[in-house]
Amino acid sequence: MEYKNGTSILDKGVYIIRNEEFKTMNEDDSLLARAVRRQNIIMKGQETPEITLNYNPGKNPIKDSIVKKTKDICRAKTPTILHYFTLLVLGLGTWGLLWCAFGEDWNWNGRWTKLAFVGGLAWAAGEAFQMCTSLPPLLAALVIGILARNFEFLDMREYTEIDAFLRRIYPVIILGKGSLAFDFKYIKKNWRLVSSLGVLPWTAEVLTLAVCMHVFLDFPWMWGLLLGSTYASVSFAVVMPAVQNSSGSSGNLSQNWNQLILTAGGTDTALSVGVFGVIHSFIMHEGDDTYRYIKAALALLVGVVVGVSWGTLAKFIPHSKDFYVAEMRLLFVLIGGLFTFFLSAKFGWGGTGGVAVLACNSTAANCWEKDGWKLNKNPASTAYRVMWSTLEPLVFAYSGTFFVIKAPLWNVMLIGLGILCICVVVRLTIAFFVCSKMTIRERFFVCCTWIPKSIVEAVLCPVAYNALVARGNYDENEMQYADHFIWIIIQAILVTTPIGFLLTKHLGPFLLTEKQKKYDIDPET
Known part of the structure; x- marks a missing residue:
């Protein structure tokens, strides 16, 4: 009498069952073969699970996080930067106006320019000092x-x-x-x-x-x-x-x-x-x-x-x-x-x-x-x-x-x-x-x-x-x-x-x- 024997093989890391049948002693006594065939029928009705890695060699998560944080900081600091830039422009414009109107006393090393320069430097130093300390x-x-x-x-x-x-x-x-x-x-x-x-x-x-x-x-x-x-x-x-x-x-x-x-x-x-x-x-x-x-x-x-x-x-x-x-x-x-x-x-x-x-x-x-x-x-x-x-x-x-x-x-x-x-x-x-x-x-x-x-x-x-x-x-x-x-x-x-x-x-x-x-x-x- 012939018997069939089934073997289950895990092929290449995915769950694929391959059945190989060959004749043996007595088919009527092959309970194991019947169980294997039943298992094959069940597995055919299911999708084969696949393990995939979503990896993109062009992306760096740490770098992307740093870039995002930098953009957020720049976006938050932009009004402050523009505020101080506006004050700088106004200060230079005022000095230019006074220089045009009154001449030498308001040139870059003039008598009154020293007063204004020390006042402006004191303000800038105070702002920086307060930010740091x-x-x-x-x-x-x-x-x-x-x-x-x-x-x-x-x-x-x-x-x-x-x-x-x-x-x-x-x-x-x-x-x-x-x-x-x-x-x-x-x-x-x-x-x-x-x-x-x-x-x-x-x-x-x-x-x-x-x-x-x-x-x-x-x-x-x-x-x-x-x-x-x-x-x-x-x-x-x-x-x-x-x-x-x-x-x-x-x-x-x-x-x-x-x-x-x-x-x-x-x-x-x-x-x-x-x-x-x-x-x-x-x-x-x-x-x-x-x-x-x-x-x-x-x-x-x-x-x-x-x-x-x-x-x-x-x-x-x-x-x-x-x-x-x-x-x-x-x-x-x-x-x-x-x-x-x-x-x-x-x-x-x-x-x-x-x-x-x-x-x-x-x-x-x-x-x-x-x-x-x-x-x-x-x-x-x-x-x-x-x-x-x-x-x-x-x-x-x-x-x-x-x-x-x-x-x-x-x-x-x-x-x-x-x-x-x-x-x-x-x-x-x-x-x-x-x-x-x-x-x-x-x-x-x-x-x-x-x-x-x-x-x-x-x-x-x-x-x-x-x-x-x-x-x-x-x-x-x-x-x-x-x-x-x-x-x-x-x-x-x-x-x-x-x-x-x-x-x-x-x-x-x-x-x-x-x-x-x-x-x-x-x-x-």
Whole structure:
């Protein structure tokens, strides 16, 4: 009897069954052969699975991913690149216009071109510095000014009239910009905290600095108080972005931190500008002693009255339905502030103009709020921010050109560093105890924000020097006081600004995060 035997072969890596039959002993007994035939029938009705690799030797997945990411980055950065390119074109166009109009003074190495070049370089260096480090750009602008002076490229002592003019414009923009965000409702509700935090640490630091300067550097008391009124100003604008981020990320609602730092810091700034103006007028302007004392006593009060009156008038004119209401409101407070500041300086009422600007803009902003303009989010606030972003690099670069490195500098700076440590400790101690109703961590947060010194210091530090040069009849001791004044102030800016900014930025979210309450839970419940 014949038998058939079937074998299954896996051919070339795919599942193909090939049956080979051959005769054997007895076909009836070939159960295996029947099973194989049945399997062949089943396999014929199915598709043969194939294993394929989708490989294209012309493609590189890693390279394609890098190219895609590069395109995305370029697409995202294009508006920024075009923004800076536009500014460059506008700057070159402006310089070309001035060169065509005024000739040699505006050629590539002209007298006025140096001023513009240092200002532009300070702005560019500040932008690059902030992108690389996140620190405020004012530090780079200040260093650019110091380098420009000590490499004998630019000396603002040769431009005292221009510098003095600009330093009457800076305070109007600084005080006007900040006060447009003051919320009178918050101030009315928290007036004790705002006033004490704005006044007490400032007063303590002014007196401490005056004593230290008199003891260690033989400063006269009036010069010590003049320096102290500048030195004690806190630069809340430097830390405000970090304050907003910290309060927003922590969810701490125990206090309106933005308004607290803004209003208390604004009070501190107004005191610095006002008291500096009063003391400066008392030192630099001669006259009847009785009249000088009357001016000193009434300057700040007169500034408040004038500012509130002008700000209230801004409620009624221009009319809220005027087609050009935004432009006219801006010009109303800006021109009014500039006129008041220059007028008070002309007649020796220093300090009146600065306080008037702060009172005017804060009053006007709260009146405009009733017409639908949000505080710090309106056309006037936007215009002030643009003006300050233009002036900020000029303030610090031109102030840096007064910092001359010479023989007695290092001794004064070493003593100044010790005085700085003493003043900061006194200031922060008073601020810590003023905020007694806050938690310990919240009080430390306030102390972090109360460290930076920069804006008012940079604006006012060369004012005494310019006044002495303009007056003409000064002695060597007074000029030495003015030089020491500048050195001490610039040292404080370079030391306290990065420290205060970094502490507020990195410790702020932690210090404002409220601790979670712990509850004892019975395991059986």
